[in-house]
Structures are given as structure tokens and as C-alpha cells.
Amino acid sequence: MGVEAYMGVAGVLFVLGIVCIISRRNILYVLMGIEMILNAANINFVAINRFGNGGLEGRMFAIFVIILAAAEAAIALAIVLNVFHLFQSIRPSDADMLRD
Amino acid sequence: MSILHQQRAFYGLLTLAILTSVGYGLVSHGAEGMAFGFFSSFTIAGSLMCIWERSVVRSAFSLMATFMGVAGLFLLLGSDFLAMAQILIYVGGILALILFGVMLTPPDLGERSLPRIGGTLVLVLGGASLVWKHVMDATESLAVLPVEELTPMTSQDQSVGLAFLHPEQYVVAFELAAFLLTVALVAAVYIARRRTADFEPEEAA
Numbered sequence: 658m659g660v661e662a663y664m665g666v667a668g669v670l671f672v673l674g675i676v677c678i679i680s681r682r683n684i685l686y687v688l689m690g691i692e693m694i695l696n697a698a699n700i701n702f703v704a705i706n707r708f709g710n711g712g713l714e715g716r717m718f719a720i721f722v723i724i725l726a727a728a729e730a731a732i733a734l735a736i737v738l739n740v741f742h743l744f745q746s747i748r749p750s751d752a753d754m755l756r757d
Numbered sequence: 758m759s760i761l762h763q764q765r766a767f768y769g770l771l772t773l774a775i776l777t778s779v780g781y782g783l784v785s786h787g788a789e790g791m792a793f794g795f796f797s798s799f800t801i802a803g804s805l806m807c808i809w810e811r812s813v814v815r816s817a818f819s820l821m822a823t824f825m826g827v828a829g830l831f832l833l834l835g836s837d838f839l840a841m842a843q844i845l846i847y848v849g850g851i852l853a854l855i856l857f858g859v860m861l862t863p864p865d866l867g868e869r870s871l872p873r874i875g876g877t878l879v880l881v882l883g884g885a886s887l888v889w890k891h892v893m894d895a896t897e898s899l900a901v902l903p904v905e906e907l908t909p910m911t912s913q914d915q916s917v918g919l920a921f922l923h924p925e926q927y928v929v930a931f932e933l934a935a936f937l938l939t940v941a942l943v944a945a946v947y948i949a950r951r952r953t954a955d956f957e958p959e960e961a962a
Contacts, residue, residue: 666797673804680877696827707834708901724934728941730851735949747862
């Protein structure tokens, strides 16, 4: 399998992640879509690294992306809980005030 | 068409697509192609299920298929350490966090609308087709080695660990990542806590 196959899978995953973010009206789906997009980026990093010069750079980037995704998920969950507490709703369009 | 029929049609099509891609990979590239077809179709089927399902719990669990499929693709690319980290962190950590979010918020079953999903898909694919040619041109200029000249796959956990701690490579980024995770977790607890004013004062007995 060449690098194009992996990049194709990453592209489809990226598109599906964006569709998931836009088309569902629930904050949790936004989180899931972001995870899909980060995974697509990781596939690209690792695939290009594998078919490149044999170094470690792409894999290290992917590891840091995973670390950032973990931090982001923790913060985003806290924000979701706070938004639900403030607005009694988990639709992103309902959170439309800067202060309560 | 009732919801049950919709579900049956969707999962039937998904199973057919997975079997087709596994068979096509087996025919065209042998065992490696079969594994690639299996993992990639698993990845994409998981994300399709995530978009399709009405219940957030099912969507969250279908993401597990996506993450496992991506871990399998990492294995096929010779990154064993990354595949392990993917399973540990995504399936064990982030998915559990999302499930906590599901449990702590109310269900919203009437929220999915297939026309909206289809319309968004068409719009995003249209946008993607605008940049398709440029992406292909950029792919042409990638310095990609042919498969025969690739370095052979070896276990990488040791070299990854050494690169993390080597003073001339990634040790600063490694320490920064540790610091960032600490700050993020403390901040998450701080943001998610309930204010003392939220609690009702206890009734005097």
C-alpha cells in the first residue's frame, strides 16, 4: 500500500469529522468530530513519515497531537458541563451569552 | 420507512462495504492489503456510525471502532509505540471522558436529521473538491520513497523514548507537554466544579 491509500483514508476521516461537527446539534458530537479530525491528521503524519526518510519526526508529532487531544478533551468536557449548568441545554447555538 | 428498517439497511450496507474493501485489498495487495482494507474500512465505518446514530452513547461507542482502526493503521505503518499509545489514550481515556459527558447531560434523541446530515455532506464534499487539485499537486511533490527502498520495520518504543529524553531532541517539548497536561487537568477540575453558592443551605433540623 502506498502513501496515497493512507492519505485517502485520512481525507475521508477528516471530511466525516467536519460533517459530524456541523450537522449534529449536540456539543458532544462536536467533541467527537474534533477527535476524528485529529486522528486523520495523525494518520497523515505517520504515513508521510513512514514513506519518507525513515526518521522519527512525524511519529513524535503524532504523539504530541495525542497528548494535546487528551488535554483538550478534559478541558472541553469541563466546558460542556459548565455550559449545561448555565444554559440547561447542550445545543451549541443555545450558548449565546457572554455572562449570566 | 421505519427506524428499524433504516437501521437494518444502514448496517447491511456498512457490512457489505467492509467485506468489499477487505476482499478488494486481499485480491490487489495480498495479506497487507487485506489488513489495510479491514482497518481503514473499520475506521471509516466507525465514523459513519457516529454521524448516523441517534443516541449519543452509540455514537461514542462507535468511535471506539474508529480509534481501534486508526491504531491498526499505525501498526501497518510500523509505529508500534504509537498504536499502543492510541489505544491507551484514546480508547481508555478520551472515550471514557466523552462517556462521562454523555452521562452528565440529558439525552436529545430527536436531534438527528438526515436531510441536514446529507446537505452538510454535500457541502463539505463540494468544498473539498475545490482544493482537491491543489492537494494532489502537493502530494506529487512529496519526497516519497518507493516501497522497495523503505527502511525495514523495527520496534520503535526504545528510539521514541530516547528521542523524548535526548537533550538535543525533544526533552523541552516533553517537559512542556507534561506541564501542559498538569495545568489542563487542574483547570478542568476548576472549571467543572460547582460553586458553593449553587448548593442549597441545609435546613435546620
